[in-house]
Amino acid sequence: MKKKTILIIVFITSTALAGILLTQIYWVGTAYKLKEEQFDNSVRIALKSVVNHFQQNKSDTTFQKKLKALACRKTKLSIDDYIDSEKLDSLIKDELKCMDIKSMYHYGIYSKYNNRFVIGNSDDYRTELLDSPFQFSLASIYKPGDYYLSIFFTNKTHILLHRMELWLFLSILFLFILVISFASVIFTILHQKKISEIKTDFINNMTHEFKTPIATSSLAAEMIQKKEVISNPNKLMKYSSIILDENSRLQNQVEQVLQVAILESGKYNFKVRKLNANDLVKAVINSFELRIKDGNIKVEINQNATKPYFLGDKTHILNVFYNLIDNAIxxxxxxxLILVSTFNVNDNIVISVKDNGIGISKEHQNNIFKNLFRVPTGNIHEVRGFGLGLYYVKTIVDQFGGKIQLVSEPGKGSNFKLFFPATATKN
Ligand SMILES: Nc1ncnc2c1ncn2[C@@H]1O[C@H](COP(=O)(O)OP(=O)(O)O)[C@@H](O)[C@H]1O
Ligand SMILES: [Mg+2]
Known part of the structure; x- marks a missing residue:
């Protein structure tokens, strides 16, 4: 998939997601408002019932007799003669319960003239009660003073959200799932794209690597067919050795790819034996002899390991050392200047390969052990390779219980250290 297509998909999906999110917020908001209206109506109905009760009470004959008796004793009747505070308390409680309102509340009766409270269950919420939207005029019960019954709910929002709990929870859950799935799909697409780029790189690389020796050896073969060459044993030797060299290079490369393919398939069959790190290092360095002479390369060996034995498969461990020294060069x-050393640390045998090369930046140090990974250097790689070597190294080292430590700085060189559990004696 092209980068542009991915970007378009990401853009469209993000917009759709944002749209869903906004719609959802709108719906939740609307649902909240509806619940609030429902709540407000229930409160108003409850208050109305309370006031109605006292209104009916006023026309009751026994109550009127009681009022008359009171009027004889007092010069002027007040609102608390009409409204009994205990009765008010129990009525409000019953009516709210009837409306299924379980929220904490405070109420009071106050005069609009001077904002003074005459009856109430709380002194702390006076300002809230004065501003409360739930107020009911008591003019039908007692006229002078312009009295109001007011009620205030301390946790109304909480109660409303609690009533919408299930919907809120489901909305958040589904949105969360949607966002996570979207992110993981995008991540997978990008990952797949990267893998496919790496694979394309690998195929290009491999084709190039194979083409060169094939072209060189066919050229050499052509030369051999020429009469003047056939009659000249020296030239014959030269061209045939070119063919042999190129052939062995080709074999090595095929072998490298095959070995990693075998590792990937998991069908390897290791022959585990006790190995001597000092001997193996020496053997590998000997195999580089020609290259070292040709290329003005200095290789130093320090064999300090006194307990050089560890368990492994000889062929694979030789390949591991070969890969590290090959990379160093x-x-x-x-x-x-390559320094190859062996030494013991605690119960481990350490094989260290140190170079003074280009080094590896921190961001790539973990990646270089991944299959097919090569440190990107733009489109042109000055040094050819498949990016298989260190993956192979890591897989084999892991197989034999070893560890790899890498210390490297760009421009200053790299030091790869392999740690294997040492076995005490030769046998
Ligand atoms: N000694 C080293 N110094 C600098 N870079 C290295 C060294 N060894 C490995 N690398 C980086 O790690 C990458 C992976 O190495 P490797 O798996 O051996 O693949 P290859 O050598 O075929 O490219 C290399 O492409 C290179 O960029
Ligand atoms: Mg390599």
Missing amino acids: KYSPENP
């Missing part, structure tokens, strides 16, 4: 463009 390949990625040291100027006057390569």
Whole structure:
């Protein structure tokens, strides 16, 4: 998939997601408002019932007799003669319960003339009660003073949200799932794209690597067919050795790809034996002899390991050392100085390969052990390779219980250290 297509998909999906999010917020907001209206109506109905009760009470004959008796004793009747505070308390409680309102509340009766409270269950919420939207005039019960019954709910929002709990929870859950799935789909697409780029790189690389020896050896073969060459044993030797060299290079490359393919398939069959790190290092360095002479390369060996034995498969461990030294030479463009040493740390045998090459930046240090990964250097790679070597190294080292430590700084060189559990004696 092209980068542009991915970007378009990301853009469209993000817009749709944002749209869904906004719609959802709108719906939740609307639902909240509806619930609030429902709540407000219930409160108003409850208050109305309370006031109605006292209104009916006023026309009751026994109550009127009681009022008359009171009027004889007092010069002027007040609102608390008409409204009994205990009765008010129990009425409000019953009516709210009837409306299924379980929220905490405070109420009071106050005069609009001077904002003074005459009856109430709380002194702390006077300002809230004066501003409360739930107020009911008591003019039908007692006229002078312009009295109001007011009620205030301390946790109304909480109660409303609690009533919408299930819907809120489901909305958030589904949105969360949607966002996570979207992110993981995008992540997978990008990951797949990267893998496909790496694979394309690998195929290009491989084709190039195979083409060169094939072209060189066919050229050499053509030369051999010429009469003047056939009659000249020296030239014959030269061209046939070119063919042999190129052939072995080709074999090595095929072998490298095959070995990693075998590792990937998991069908390897290791022959585990006790190995001597000092001997193996020496053997591998010997195999580089020609290259070292040709390329003005200095290789130093320090065999300090007194307990050099560890368990592994000889062929694979030799390949591992070969790969590390090969990289050290390949990625040291100027006057390569390679230090290969063996030593013991605690119960481990350590094989260290140190170079003075281009080094590896921190961001790539973990990636270089991944299959097919090569440190990107733009489109042109000065040094050819498949990006298989270190993946192979890591897989084999892991197989034999070893560890790899890398210390490297761009421009200063790299130091790869392999740690294997040492076995005490030769046998
Ligand atoms: N000694 C080293 N110095 C600098 N870079 C290195 C060194 N060894 C490995 N690398 C980087 O790690 C990458 C992966 O190495 P490797 O798996 O051996 O693949 P290849 O050598 O075929 O490119 C290389 O492409 C290179 O960029
Ligand atoms: Mg390599």
